[in-house]
Structures are given as structure tokens and as C-alpha cells.
Amino acid sequence: MYAIVDIETTGSSAAYGKITEIAILIHDGKRVVDEFQSLVNPECGIPIGITSLTGISNEMVYDAPKFYEIAKEVHQLLEGNIFVAHNVNFDYSFIKKEFQELGGNLNLNKLCTVRLSRKIFPGLKSYSLGRLSEHFGIENGARHRAMGDARATVELMDLLIQNDTGQIDQFLKRNSKEADLPPNLPKKTFEDLPELTGVYYFRDEHGKVLYVGKANKIKARIRNHFSATDVVYKQGLKDQIYDISYELCGDELIAFLLESFEIKRLFPPFNKAQKYPSAKYGLYHYEDVRGFHRLSIGKVQKGHVPVKAFTSFDKARTFLIQFVKEHNLDPELCSLPASMMKYFGYSFKDSEKEELKERFKIAIASLDDAKQTYCLLGEGRTIGEKSVVLVEEGAYKGFGFFDNDFKGDSLDELRDIVQVYPDNPEVHRIINQFKEKRQILTF
Structure with missing residues (x-):
């Protein structure tokens, strides 16, 4: 049998929202044989915008049962039945989350009447419940209320069952997803x-x-994004997806670099963990009027290139504290008070001026040594193609692709095939992870 469900909620995501109303109609394939309806106290405030849409206010749910008080009855109605809803993963995700919070x-099995309608009644302008109701003459005197939408x-x-030519069974097959x-x-896009x-x-x-x-x-x-186990946390994203495009990269390193660039360029609303910050502070090297070399930390400014960002x-x-300790430098010349450095287990012993200058010169040179020019080679997008990532004088230049016949003996030749991308600390973190896995050519 089908358990046809509709809920009203405090928001669009099960990860943050709660149920305010639920309606369940048990359908045997011909008619409704049982029903359940209840307001639900969400144990949180209902936003004004939601109240305007549904008509459900904080006052209305104040004395309503909390979900755990109706959970047993809801579970008994749903158990063993096919869960049906218009945009099924929305309703399913909220109810699933409520049971998870109760330890259940x-x-x-699920059926989505949006996807079924697209399959059985193709070519309509809209598949929202309101537009489908208008198209098929379905009356709904209580739109955006659980029982009104459930009855619609x-x-x-009923119309989908009457016009079904095997689509419902196809949707319910275990491997259908x-x-x-x-x-x-569209399923074909996937x-x-x-x-x-x-x-x-x-x-x-x-x-967009x-x-x-x-x-x-x-x-x-x-x-995996669309799997049932992930539905609670990804539903807000899934509801908005109309299309999927892709760019083949061939090599995992290239994919990481392109992903990082695209997230920074597009700033997609559902990318959270990888919106990496740009370099804001730099380590600057200069010589004072007494001829002493100094290091200081300052904000990155246009026209002032730091030795490290x-x-x-x-x-x-x-970094600077460790750098001073490693090269035995005078912390006072590096904008680090000697009194503070004692807390880090470092005490500086005075040295001759020339000796100190030489030590400082070697330390700065060690930073320059990191500014190597090299490229990493990897797999291409097709058979007979290779990929290349170019780092020039320590700066990431970009990546490109070339045929196996390409020699790539000179830096100029590599520059010609590499598409330029912005340099930032994140790409160097990515490249460093792949250095031991890729063939490296140095210049």
C-alpha cells in the first residue's frame, strides 16, 4: 500500500528545520483506507514568512503534541508501506531526521509524484502540485496545509496509477534509485x-x-550525493538541481586544482569547506639604515611583494618564530621581542655584526631555494594525452594538456600549452600532496 504524506515545516532543510504539521493517507491502490493528521509543536519558533505561507503560527502549535508523542502512530502507519509525496525526499528527509533524533x-521504498508526473505526463510547463492541480482540475481548498496538499x-x-504503463514498477525496482x-x-542527465x-x-x-x-x-x-542515507543533509541542494555539467580532467591533481579555482571564481552557495581564504599577510625583508637585515609581518599590499605570504x-x-629558531637569528631584528621568544624556548646570544649578516643572508636564501621552477606530469583526458602543472620560481602558473609526441624540453614550450590560473596558498597545498606521486621535471 501507499502512505501518501505531506508535511509543513519551519524551513526548507531538514538539517535545521522542524515539522509543524503532518498528514498521512493510506492508499490501497484504489482508495484511501486510513488517515492521520496533526499539528506538531516544533519546539522552536516559526518564521513569519512560513506563517504567511502556511497560516500555521506559534500560537497554533503551542499546545500541539511534540513529534515524539506521535512518533509511534506515525511509524505504525508508515511501516511496510511505500512512502509517497510530491517531491518525496523533502518530506522523507524531515521525518527521517525526527526518527533519528529519537534513536530510530x-x-x-519511496515514490516521488513529481518525477512520476514528468514520466507519465511529459511536456507540461510545470510539475508543482499547484500547477498540476490546475491542469487536471484537482481542487485543493487548503493549499500549503498538510491535509489539503496530501488529499491533492x-x-x-490516482491519475498516475490510471495512466501507468509500468513506470511505477520501474521506479520501485531496487536498483532504480x-x-x-x-x-x-532529468534521469537521462544522470x-x-x-x-x-x-x-x-x-x-x-x-x-546558476x-x-x-x-x-x-x-x-x-x-x-552518493543523491543516496537515501545522505538525503537529510543534502535535500536543500537537491530540490534546486535542474542540470549537471562536468569538465573532464584526466588526472586527480588537475581536478583538485580546477575545483579549487572554480569554487573561488563562482563561490557556489552550497560549497562550504573549500571557500579558502586568500593571502592577507606577508613576510617582508628589508635593510635598515645601520645595514642590518630585518624581517617583519605586514598586510599584503599591491606593489609590495612579500618573501612569503x-x-x-x-x-x-x-612561521617567523620557527624560522628565527631554525636559523639562530636575532628576534629583535625580526619584529619578535626577545622576552616573548623565551616562552618558545629560544634565547639569542649576541653575535658579530658580519656573522649575523651572513646568517641572515643564508636564512633568506633558504626561502629563495623554495622558489623552484618545475612541472608535474600526469594522465590526460584521453589515451595519448598527458597533463602538466607548471610552477615557476615558486609561483603556480597553471595547467595544460599535451600529446605524447610533444617534447616539452623548454620552459617556453610549456608556457605555451599551460592555461594561466591564479596563484594562492591553497593550490600549493594541493600540489605538495602530489609531488611524490607525479613525475617532476625541473628547470
Whole structure:
């Protein structure tokens, strides 16, 4: 049997929102045989915008049961039935989250009436419940209320059953995963994804990028995004996905670098962990009027090139403290008070001026030694192609692709095939992870 469900909530994401109303209609394939409806106290405030949409206010749910008080009855109605809803993963994610917080679980077969309607009634302008109700003459006197929308979904489900030519069984097959796909994403778009290394883009109905990711097997990674176990946390993203595009990279290093660049360029709303900060502080070297070499930390400014850049003052100071200790430098000449350095186990012994200058010169040279020119070679996007990442005098220049016949003996030849990308601390972190895994050519 089908458990046709609709809920109202305090927000659009199960990770942060709570249920304010729930309606369940048990359908045997011909008619409704049981029903349940209840307001739910979400144990949090209902935003004014949500109240304006649903009509459900904080006062209305004040004396309503909390979810744990109706959980047993809800579970008994859902257990063993097929969970049906219009945009099923939205309703499923909220109810699943409620059971998880009670120490339980929800693991049911699902049917999405949005995706079913697209399959059985193709070519309509919109598949929202309101537009489908208008198209098929389904009356709904209580829109955006759980029972009103649930009853409208029942009538829509009746039409889907009457016009079904095997689509419902196809959706319910164990390996179909149809219900896990975003409601607005064509199945063919997902089926046509490659199992190759590259960067992928989730896009909304206007083509705007919502999320950027990289994968060694693009299709498998995206399938994981849409899996039932991930639905609670990814539903807000899934509801907005209308299309997926991708860029093949061939090599995992290239995919990491392109992903990092695209996240910074596009700043997608659903990319959180990889919005890496840019370099804000630098380590500057200069000579004072007495001829002493000095180091200081300052904000990165246009026209002033630091010997080393950092994303924060704390990171710059931590490096400088270690640098002074490693090269036995005078901390006072490095903007570090000797009294402070004692807390880090370092005491400086006075040296002859020339000896100190020489030591400082060697220390600065060690920073310059890190500014090597080299390239990393890797796999290409096709058979007979290779990839290259170029670092010139310690600065990341970009990456490119070349045929196996290409010699690449000179730096000028490599510059011609490399597409230029911005340099930043994050790309060096990525490159350093791959140095031992890739063939390196130095110049």
C-alpha cells in the first residue's frame, strides 16, 4: 500500500528545520483506507514568512503534541508501506531526521509524484502540485496545509496509477534509485554522466552553479550525493538541481586544482569547506639604515611583494618564530621581542655584526631555494594525452594538456600549452600532496 504524506515545516532543510504539521493517507491502490493528521509543536519558533505561507503560527502549535508523542502512530502507519509525496525526499528527509533524533530510523521504498508526473505526463510547463492541480482540475481548498496538499496528492496519484504503463514498477525496482534523484533533474542527465576523473557542477533552473565538486568517478560520486542515507543533509541542494555539467580532467591533481579555482571564481552557495581564504599577510625583508637585515609581518599590499605570504597573521607569526629558531637569528631584528621568544624556548646570544649578516643572508636564501621552477606530469583526458602543472620560481602558473609526441624540453614550450590560473596558498597545498606521486621535471 501507499502512505501518501505531506508535511509543513519551519524551513526548507531538514538539517535545521522542524515539522509543524503532518498528514498521512493510506492508499490501497484504489482508495484511501486510513488517515492521520496533526499539528506538531516544533519546539522552536516559526518564521513569519512560513506563517504567511502556511497560516500555521506559534500560537497554533503551542499546545500541539511534540513529534515524539506521535512518533509511534506515525511509524505504525508508515511501516511496510511505500512512502509517497510530491517531491518525496523533502518530506522523507524531515521525518527521517525526527526518527533519528529519537534513536530510530526510517528505511522505506519511496515514490516521488513529481518525477512520476514528468514520466507519465511529459511536456507540461510545470510539475508543482499547484500547477498540476490546475491542469487536471484537482481542487485543493487548503493549499500549503498538510491535509489539503496530501488529499491533492492522492488525486494526482490516482491519475498516475490510471495512466501507468509500468513506470511505477520501474521506479520501485531496487536498483532504480529513481526516487533518490533530485525531483527536477532529468534521469537521462544522470545516466549520461561518465565514470571518469573531473569536476562537476550542479546547476539551478537558470543555469546558476549551486555546487562544484571533483571526483575520480563522476557518476559514482554524484550517485552518493543523491543516496537515501545522505538525503537529510543534502535535500536543500537537491530540490534546486535542474542540470549537471562536468569538465573532464584526466588526472586527480588537475581536478583538485580546477575545483579549487572554480569554487573561488563562482563561490557556489552550497560549497562550504573549500571557500579558502586568500593571502592577507606577508613576510617582508628589508635593510635598515645601520645595514642590518630585518624581517617583519605586514598586510599584503599591491606593489609590495612579500618573501612569503600567509592567510592570517597568526600563521605568519608562527612561521617567523620557527624560522628565527631554525636559523639562530636575532628576534629583535625580526619584529619578535626577545622576552616573548623565551616562552618558545629560544634565547639569542649576541653575535658579530658580519656573522649575523651572513646568517641572515643564508636564512633568506633558504626561502629563495623554495622558489623552484618545475612541472608535474600526469594522465590526460584521453589515451595519448598527458597533463602538466607548471610552477615557476615558486609561483603556480597553471595547467595544460599535451600529446605524447610533444617534447616539452623548454620552459617556453610549456608556457605555451599551460592555461594561466591564479596563484594562492591553497593550490600549493594541493600540489605538495602530489609531488611524490607525479613525475617532476625541473628547470
